[in-house]
Amino acid sequence: MGMSFLLRRLSYGLLLMLGVVVLNFFLIRLAPGDPAVVIAGDMGGATEEILESIREEYGLNKPVLTQLWIYISGVAQGDLGDSFFFNQPVAKLIGERISPTILLVITAQLLSIMLGVVLGVLAARKPNGVMSAFVSVFSTIGYAVPVFWTGIMLIILFASTFPVFPVEGMQSIKLRNAGFFTQALDIAHHLVLPAFTLAIIYLAQYARLSRASMLEVLSSDYIRTARAKGASEGTVLFKHALRNAALPILTVAGLQFGNLISGALLVETVFNWPGMGRLAFDSILRRDYPTIMGVLFFASMMVVVANLITDISYRWADPRLRGRT
Amino acid sequence: MSNMTDHSAESPALEAWRMFRRNIPALFGVAILALIIVLTLYGQLFYDGDAFDVVWAPHEGPGVTPEFPLGTDYLGRDIVAGLLTGGGPTLAVGGAAALITMIIGISMGALAGYYGGWVDNLLMRVTEFFQVLPALLFAMVLVTLFSPSLWTIAIAIGVVSWPQTARLTRAEFLKIKELEYVTAARAIGARNSRIIWKVILPNAMPPLIVSATLTIGVAILFEAGLSFLGLGDPNVMSWGLMIGANREYILDAWWPVTFPGLAIFFTVFAVSLIGDGLNDAFNPKLRER
Amino acid sequence: MTALLDIKDLRVTFNTRYGEVTALDSVALHVNAGETLGIVGESGCGKSITALAAMGLIPMPPGRIAGGSIQLEGEELTTASEARLRKLRGREIAMIFQEPMTSLNPVFTVGQQIAEAIRLHQNVSATQAFRDAVALLDRVGIPSAAERARDYPHQLSGGMRQRVMIAMAVSCRPKVLIADEPTTALDVTVQAQIFDLLNEIQRDFGVAIILITHDMGAVSEMADRVAVMYAGRVVEQSTADNVLDMPQHPYARGLIDCIPALGKGETELKEIPGVVPPLHLLGAGCAFADRCTLKNARCETEKPLLLNHGHHLAACHAVEEGRR
Numbered sequence: 001m002g003m004s005f006l007l008r009r010l011s012y013g014l015l016l017m018l019g020v021v022v023l024n025f026f027l028i029r030l031a032p033g034d035p036a037v038v039i040a041g042d043m044g045g046a047t048e049e050i051l052e053s054i055r056e057e058y059g060l061n062k063p064v065l066t067q068l069w070i071y072i073s074g075v076a077q078g079d080l081g082d083s084f085f086f087n088q089p090v091a092k093l094i095g096e097r098i099s100p101t102i103l104l105v106i107t108a109q110l111l112s113i114m115l116g117v118v119l120g121v122l123a124a125r126k127p128n129g130v131m132s133a134f135v136s137v138f139s140t141i142g143y144a145v146p147v148f149w150t151g152i153m154l155i156i157l158f159a160s161t162f163p164v165f166p167v168e169g170m171q172s173i174k175l176r177n178a179g180f181f182t183q184a185l186d187i188a189h190h191l192v193l194p195a196f197t198l199a200i201i202y203l204a205q206y207a208r209l210s211r212a213s214m215l216e217v218l219s220s221d222y223i224r225t226a227r228a229k230g231a232s233e234g235t236v237l238f239k240h241a242l243r244n245a246a247l248p249i250l251t252v253a254g255l256q257f258g259n260l261i262s263g264a265l266l267v268e269t270v271f272n273w274p275g276m277g278r279l280a281f282d283s284i285l286r287r288d289y290p291t292i293m294g295v296l297f298f299a300s301m302m303v304v305v306a307n308l309i310t311d312i313s314y315r316w317a318d319p320r321l322r323g324r325t
Numbered sequence: 326m327s328n329m330t331d332h333s334a335e336s337p338a339l340e341a342w343r344m345f346r347r348n349i350p351a352l353f354g355v356a357i358l359a360l361i362i363v364l365t366l367y368g369q370l371f372y373d374g375d376a377f378d379v380v381w382a383p384h385e386g387p388g389v390t391p392e393f394p395l396g397t398d399y400l401g402r403d404i405v406a407g408l409l410t411g412g413g414p415t416l417a418v419g420g421a422a423a424l425i426t427m428i429i430g431i432s433m434g435a436l437a438g439y440y441g442g443w444v445d446n447l448l449m450r451v452t453e454f455f456q457v458l459p460a461l462l463f464a465m466v467l468v469t470l471f472s473p474s475l476w477t478i479a480i481a482i483g484v485v486s487w488p489q490t491a492r493l494t495r496a497e498f499l500k501i502k503e504l505e506y507v508t509a510a511r512a513i514g515a516r517n518s519r520i521i522w523k524v525i526l527p528n529a530m531p532p533l534i535v536s537a538t539l540t541i542g543v544a545i546l547f548e549a550g551l552s553f554l555g556l557g558d559p560n561v562m563s564w565g566l567m568i569g570a571n572r573e574y575i576l577d578a579w580w581p582v583t584f585p586g587l588a589i590f591f592t593v594f595a596v597s598l599i600g601d602g603l604n605d606a607f608n609p610k611l612r613e614r
Numbered sequence: 615m616t617a618l619l620d621i622k623d624l625r626v627t628f629n630t631r632y633g634e635v636t637a638l639d640s641v642a643l644h645v646n647a648g649e650t651l652g653i654v655g656e657s658g659c660g661k662s663i664t665a666l667a668a669m670g671l672i673p674m675p676p677g678r679i680a681g682g683s684i685q686l687e688g689e690e691l692t693t694a695s696e697a698r699l700r701k702l703r704g705r706e707i708a709m710i711f712q713e714p715m716t717s718l719n720p721v722f723t724v725g726q727q728i729a730e731a732i733r734l735h736q737n738v739s740a741t742q743a744f745r746d747a748v749a750l751l752d753r754v755g756i757p758s759a760a761e762r763a764r765d766y767p768h769q770l771s772g773g774m775r776q777r778v779m780i781a782m783a784v785s786c787r788p789k790v791l792i793a794d795e796p797t798t799a800l801d802v803t804v805q806a807q808i809f810d811l812l813n814e815i816q817r818d819f820g821v822a823i824i825l826i827t828h829d830m831g832a833v834s835e836m837a838d839r840v841a842v843m844y845a846g847r848v849v850e851q852s853t854a855d856n857v858l859d860m861p862q863h864p865y866a867r868g869l870i871d872c873i874p875a876l877g878k879g880e881t882e883l884k885e886i887p888g889v890v891p892p893l894h895l896l897g898a899g900c901a902f903a904d905r906c907t908l909k910n911a912r913c914e915t916e917k918p919l920l921l922n923h924g925h926h927l928a929a930c931h932a933v934e935e936g937r938r
Contacts, residue, residue, distance in 0.1 A: 002460050019454050031470040140601065142594035144542065146549050149568060149586035156579050221716040227671055229731040229782070230704035243721045255456070262461030266550055270572070280462060281554060292466055299459045307457070319766040322718060 009311050013304045024073045024293040036060055038289055040084050081290035088321045090294035100170055101275035105264050107191055108198035113253060116206025124214035137209045142204025147263045151270035165192045166209040168272045195269040198263050204258060209252055213245040247318055250281060253312030258303045344606035351602020355594035373405035384578040398571050398581035407586055411564045419481045419545035425483025426540050430490025438498025439521050452488045460485040462548055468556045475558055477505030482547045493536055495531035533608035538600035542593040549589050564589050617644035618822050619790050622683035626667055629675055632894035638665050650823040651836030658890045660846040664869040665792045669709055680728045707810040708783035712795040714775035718767035724778045725763030735786045754811060773804035782821040784819055792824045809835055830873045833857045834858055842866045845890055845901035848920055851927040862928040864906050866885055
């Protein structure tokens with residue numbers, strides 16, 4: 001893989017992040033009212049003293065471009081401002097909550113891709129079969145169900161009827177001091193319902209997509225070649241076809257990542273998952289703008305990183321793209 | 326092999342309509358959606374009751390009291406009344422947001438695809454930038470900053486969802502602008518604006534109509550999500566708000582959250598059946614798959 | 615002597631939206647060890663379907679073998695299990711295709727793809743298979759074979775890719791090699807090289823070749839015997855010299871007439887007027903009747919049978935009746 005390609009994608013990612021910072025800056029100033037009051041948030045009791053210290057810190061009395069520079073250089077040094085509601089630096093608040101979100105989002109992403117691809121491949125083997133009909137109905141339904149409602153329905157189902165999975169939080173309080181393995185198992189146990197809730201919409205989409213993609217690939221000449229060699233049906237499907245059908249799936253997986261984070265916001269709220277979604281929800285209710293903007297910044301960064309990973313893996317998966325910049 | 330039945334004399338729109346008319350799931354979608362729209366528009370004429378009024382004991386189960394067929398919520402508000410009034414804002418915001426999405430998306434995509442070069446480059450970078458922002462979160466921020474009302478919610482949803490429409494429009498424009506009738510229009514001295522809106526856009530419409538339909542579905546889900554989080558207009562009852570408000574009590578009463586959720590589901594389901602039907606109608610070749 | 619590959623009275627049908635359509639009807643062909651059989655005809659005559667049937671690769675459904683037999687060294691293939699066919703494919707009977715551009719999997723190196731073919735049928739290690747693949751690439755005339763083996767298909771030219779396909783096809787020393795229009799997608803100069811290579815391969819490996827083509831020039835260079843197909847039937851069959859020098863069936867004559875003769879000063883390219891009729895519109899009579907200058911009432915109502923006329927097998931009422 002060319003270094004220049006990596007460098008170019010990296011610097012483009014940084015440029016996008018700079019764009020997010022600038023957007024954040026202007027959003028606060030676009031909001032009606034005194035920016036200092038906006039930054040202090042809806043606490044009702046922001047004293048003139050606090051407001052003055054905010055004006056000082058953000059340079060609100062200086063020209064806009066100077067303010068922008070102060071803001072950008074602050075972010076570059078990891079300073080996203082302070083949350084006046086939580087009375088903590090925003091970066092610290094987010095740092096404590098980002099791993100649960102990453103855990104949830106990545107688990108859901110892997111779950112939906114793997115199950116979706118298996119469903120799609122099975123369906124593609126018989127384009128008019130039962131499995132195909134199921135995939136098509138399931139994907140239409142999956143698209144139409146509000147994710148937060150799925151979560152609530154699962155909570156109702158699993159809280160009383162089948163109490164096999166915990167429906168709230170990420171860890172059992174009584175296991176907080178247990179060994180690493182016990183804790184990991186406990187977290188995985190708590191992860192089942194939120195991850196499945198989040199995965200189900202995308203699972204349906206991946207199933208539909210991989211069915212279509214597999215159907216197209218299966219009619220191509222190189223599949224006929226593989227059969228003519230005497231390759232078994234399994235080898236044809238999972239080695240020759242899937243490797244090629246995976247390319248559009250990979251593209252969509254990259255594009256979907258932003259939506260997945262949006263979905264995680266709702267799912268975290270429903271399941272009381274201690275991640276950035278909960279933080280966003282809490283800070284929005286309190287109009288704690290520095291925290292909201294910080295969450296927007298970090299969530300966008302996750303998308304940028306995901307896109308970068310997609311780009312790189314796409315070039316790995318499709319040799320025709322290697323060597324191009 | 327040649328097609329035995331030849332409909333080439335018909336206009337494409339008519340042909341698409343003929344296909345759509347025979348698509349049972351799509352017609353089913355139209356029927357569900359029509360029913361939902363009629364119920365939300367005229368339901369209150371036949372069913373008395375304000376969605377915000379506390380009319381009965383809280384958490385009365387469905388079917389217990391004939392007066393309140395689907396029961397009451399945690400405050401004792403009538404759920405049927407909530408369902409009937411709550412659909413209006415959801416549908417209105419969904420429709421308006423989809424309209425805004427299409428306007429922004431088509432304009433950006435059309436300019437980028439038609440002019441190419443630096444215009445394309447600039448607009449596509451802007452599009453990519455907007456795709457980096459997680460849509461729901463960005464919409465939450467916008468709604469919070471500009472105080473929630475039906476209009477700010479619709480605009481916020483529109484502002485976060487247009488990139489996909491822009492990409493689709495751009496791809497269509499790139500394809501169509503190379504065709505002969507566009508060259509012909511240019512040859513007779515048509516102005517750029519005329520070529521964009523009167524020559525290319527009408528020919529790009531089929532996929533855009535499908536995309537607009539699906540956008541309505543997504544916008545409805547967005548509105549529901551925002552209302553669920555308590556970011557909707559607090560003075561307007563909506564399905565999402567009903568779920569959000571009753572969420573703390575789901576283990577005591579399943580019905581106040583289940584029915585509004587089903588209402589959202591059936592609305593979006595109907596819309597997506599119609600979207601799939603339109604897609605099949607515009608691309609008859611794909612159906613043989 | 616029994617033929618190596620013997621197709622008798624083969625009938626293949628496809629379910630289409632026009633109902634069940636007969637793609638092959640009463641097809642009889644055979645190829646002996648080490649010889650080359652040319653199958654010629656325009657597109658849509660059933661040449662490729664015949665090849666796919668011999669490979670057991672007709673997609674079912676919609677396809678169906680409705681009758682007849684295909685025997686490879688006396689073993690019946692139409693009723694063989696899929697597992698048995700898989701063992702034969704690539705090992706006993708191999709195939710190369712028209713489009714070298716799309717017939718190789720774009721995400722694997724050509725070396726990997728040849729090595730895979732080897733390992734499917736021979737019990738060798740992956741490293742050994744790859745070494746064998748390099749040797750094969752060298753054998754089919756690819757320079758710096760060891761490096762090229764690590765290339766992906768898109769990095770090679772069309773001619774090189776077809777050489778890769780040939781290397782892959784002969785990797786397990788099959789007895790029959792089916793080449794379905796192997797040069798149609800290639801430049802004229804490359805075409806000649808590929809034919810030379812096929813001739814060499816045949817000499818060295820002793821493989822029987824079925825060459826499917828619409829290029830009579832290729833047939834005259836390569837084939838020992840020729841079968842002419844039209845609308846899913848064999849209409850003429852004889853030695854290559856017989857067919858080329860004195861074609862009997864009007865369709866075969868038409869094809870031969872279309873070869874531009876060098877040095878005769880002909881500037882106009884001839885062609886047979888009309889097109890192959892769609893299979894679902896075939897009537898009771900001879901499928902070629904509509905394009906035939908010799909047709910009479912019998913041709914419209916009765917299908918001619920493939921009969922022996924001295925040195926030729928031909929299916930034509932006019933030939934039967936001695937009309938010219």
